[in-house]
Every structure is written in C-alpha cells, then in structure tokens.
Amino acid sequence: MENVLSIQGLEKSFKDKQVLKGISFEVKKGEIMAILGPNGAGKSTTIRNIMGIMYPDEGKVIFHNHTDIPRHKIGYLPEERGLYKNVKVMDMLLYLADLKDYPKEKAKERIMYYLDKFDLNGKENTNLEELSKGMNQKVQFISSILHEPELLILDEPFSGLDPVSQDVFKDEIRNLANKGTAILLSSHQMNLVEEICDRLFMMQEGQKIIYGSLDEVKTEYANFKCTIRGKNKLDDLKAISEVQRVEQSEDVSVLYLEKDVVPIQWFKTLPDHLNIHELTMDRISLHEIFVDIASGKINQEAGELHA
Template identity: 50%
Template structure:
C-alpha cells in the first residue's frame, strides 16, 4: 500500500544576496514515514525548514501541502519543534501546553487529557504547575516536544529534538516518534546525532552547500556512499593488511585493526584468504556508519 504524500517540494531555490543557500531541492514527505534531513552546518537545512514552515518564502520552486483545503500551509495540521526553545518562562507547564493547543484550534478538553497522558509518558507527571523557568534543559525540551504534538498533527517537523536529553529520555522520545509515525503522522527530522537518525528514519535527504547529495533509504545511501570495512581485534602488529590490493587503508589502535576496502570489494572473500596463523579474538564486518558518511561529506571527501 502506497503512503499518501503530505508535503512535496519541487525545484526549490533560495538566495541571500549572492549566496545560493538552497539549490533546486526536490523531495517529498509521506504519511507514516520518518524522513531525515542531514547536512553539515551551513548546508541549508535551517533555510529549507523555514521555507516549508512558511517563515520565509522560496525565490523559485513549489512547496505543496497535500493536506488541508488547498496546497497552502495548513497551520492547524502541522507541529513544529524548533531547535531554539521558545517557551514562556514565567508560565506553568500545563498553561503553556494548553495555550499551544488553543493556537491550533484544538479542543481544550481533549488537550487536557492528552497533556496528562504525555506528561506521564515523558516523566513529568506532578510538574503540571511548575514554571518553565524552574525546569532543567531536558525537562524544558520535553515540554516543548509535548507542545509540538498536543494537537495530533498530520505533519511534524522536529529540529534537533534530542538536544539536552539523557539516554533514557532519548529512548522515550524515539518510542514516541515511532508511535506517531505508526499512527500516520508524516515526520521530518533534523539531527546531528547520526546513530539516532540511522535507527529512526525510513529515508534521508542529505544536503551540502545547499545541494541535494542523496535522497534515499538509509540502506541505499550506505550502499551508495559507504564501502565495507572489517574490524579485527587480536595481536597482529606485524601484519600489514594494506599489502592486499583490495584494502584502501588500515587503521590500528592497540589490538584493534580497522580495514577499509575499496569499492565493490566483497569482504568475505578477503576473510577467506586470511592466513590460519592470524590471531583474532573478535571480528565484525559492516559498512561505514551514517556518521562516517556525514563526516566525509562535511570534509568534501565524498
């Protein structure tokens, strides 16, 4: 079954004087899917998010929302968690959440029930009347997250949602984001925490210098950009694996050797050719991580 497209961008361009910040970007976000938008600082991510949120306008191209009455921005159906916190510091948690629900014309009785449920799920039960200024960074992030989803949005933009969260809270956020997607919400996620992006996202838009570098599933992007590597743990200081023509480079750290292969090299054949005298306690084979791909592109090596 094909998921309905909620947002579609076609050949979007944006200039700031002579800087071409966004260059011919096209992509779509579908209901029930989590799409990651990644790129180094200055790549154009924030500009792109501001365009699709209606904060600034594109100079060329189309931004179409296929939900609501027309293709214009349906504000009541959209949730937005910005990277910068924007909560009213002197107000109580529950008042802020209900105010944000009211801004979206969401029924306040339903909002109270959802607020109670979400506050409990995110470990904030009993803090309803606590002022925002009294919260830790992580607690404030939880409140802002609740505010972005209180009205059951059809499309949700999360910009660095895991900022300030401890590992337990990160897992809670991940579970909630997955549940939102399972219930049909289309989600656009921007984060520098590559391991979380790799775990959550169905597909990824990778941009650099305002240009689209890749737009595909995580598996296909890794296949496109990431050669295989083999990690060996053992006492083999005298072995130079780089003498094998299939090896692009080798990294050694203590007893751990990481062998990076050239493109199109299948590592199992390399492993079969290893001498019986080789000592190893651990071995694992995989492709470069999304983090490594990101770093390569940021350094303009890829």
C-alpha cells in the first residue's frame, strides 16, 4: 500500500528535556494506524509536529513524498475539543469547511448526511452550547471528516462517548479507511484500538517500543493465558509446566503461559485431578501489553515487525 504519511527520525526537545528521540513510522492509504503510549510518552508532541503546530528539531514529516503538507487534505480531531459555543451547528461546520476550501453546497449535503447518521437530526440550527458533551463531540468529529481528507488524525476520539456512539464512530472510521483514507489514531481505550486498528506504534519516553501489525504484535508479545473456573490449589497450578505465573480470585484462576506454548500440546500436561468447570484459552489483550509497557516490563526497542 502507498504511504500517505512518513515520519522520519523525528526529534524534539523542550529546554533540556528530549521528548522525541528519533521516531519513525508510516501511515498507509486505507489503513488505521494507532499511536499508543502512556501519558508523557510523546504522542501529542508527535501529532503537533505532523500538524505543523510545532516543528521538529531533527527529522522530517512527509506527505506523499512532499515535506509541505497541504492542510486542506488533513482532518484533525484534537483531544481538547474547542468549537465556538454560541454558533449554530450548520454555520460552524460550513465555516470550517470553507477554511479547507471545500465547496459550500457539497459541504451542506455532507453535513445533513452526517447529522442524520450521528442522530443529530434537526440540530443544524441549534447553538453548540445547547448540545450535550457527546453531541458536541459528534459535531467536532464531523468537522474533521467533512472535507474528505486524505489523512485523518484522531486524538482520543472515543473519550466521553456512550457505547452506542462509540460503535457509530468505529463504524465510520472503518468505513473511511475502506474508502482509502489514511487514519492515525491515538487512544487510551485499548479494547477499541484492538477492534479497529490494522497496525500500531507504541512509544515510551519519546522512543519506539513496538511497531508492527496488530497480528504480529499479538504474536510477538501476547503470550497465551488459560482461565480455569473451579476451586484449585495455587501450588498445584504453579507446578504445571510452562506456567509463568498464576493469578487467583476465589474459584477463578488465570494461568499466564510462557512464550511459544502450543495450546493443544499444553492441554495434555494438565493434571487429571484439577477441578475444571470452565476453561478458556486466549492471548493476553492489547491492554495488558500496554500496561506492561507503562510499568517497564517491556522497556527495550523491539524493532519493526512490519514494514
């Protein structure tokens, strides 16, 4: 797939603190790329450098092989929402579309389409200050995609949304990617990232920790875990081969297994005397990988798993 955005060796310091340390990644046409990391990892600084809000000390931000990024081809949903509160929804969206040099009549059609899609029917002449927080977020999301950007940057797009609205946003983000939009998404809601993202870039203290497709990252870092429902002695579970650790709560035990365990073979090693009412096997979640990074359990550069 074609690279829409390329970040090459980005470095940025504030006074004596280096917050970006030579990071590089790409966002391809039609993919959803997640940029992840704990607070202070450098995600917002990276996004601000891409947007031209600030400029790197070293490195390049390249859009379709050009260092001059055309702002009318980028959509941006910032983490800090900020639309004018005493302006009508339609006027606000038309104003923002005009800033992107988007045709007015076409903008009106798309506004009405998205207001209907996001359950904001009849709100086009309502002042933004009269809308709920969730409704305002929907309007701001519409503003970021109204002009049909080639690159869409979403910073915490699901924050504050109810589960129904989250599903609507997820569906639309995936729909935009299917139509060819390159999407860079930052979020702390790992379950939602895991549902919709194709690749991810995890960073810690301004540098790359993990970079690759979701499947490759899960294969490399997400060992299997086995959940057993039934009363069992902790020592009996710890004695099972290839078990790294066991977490137990009442009659539920979670066995975290060593890397490269083959589940079908491992099952054969379970003692006959175990009390098993239910048993499930899956890999640890992206959330758990994220926690491992934040807590320093994954603290070295992993290299690119996928180019």
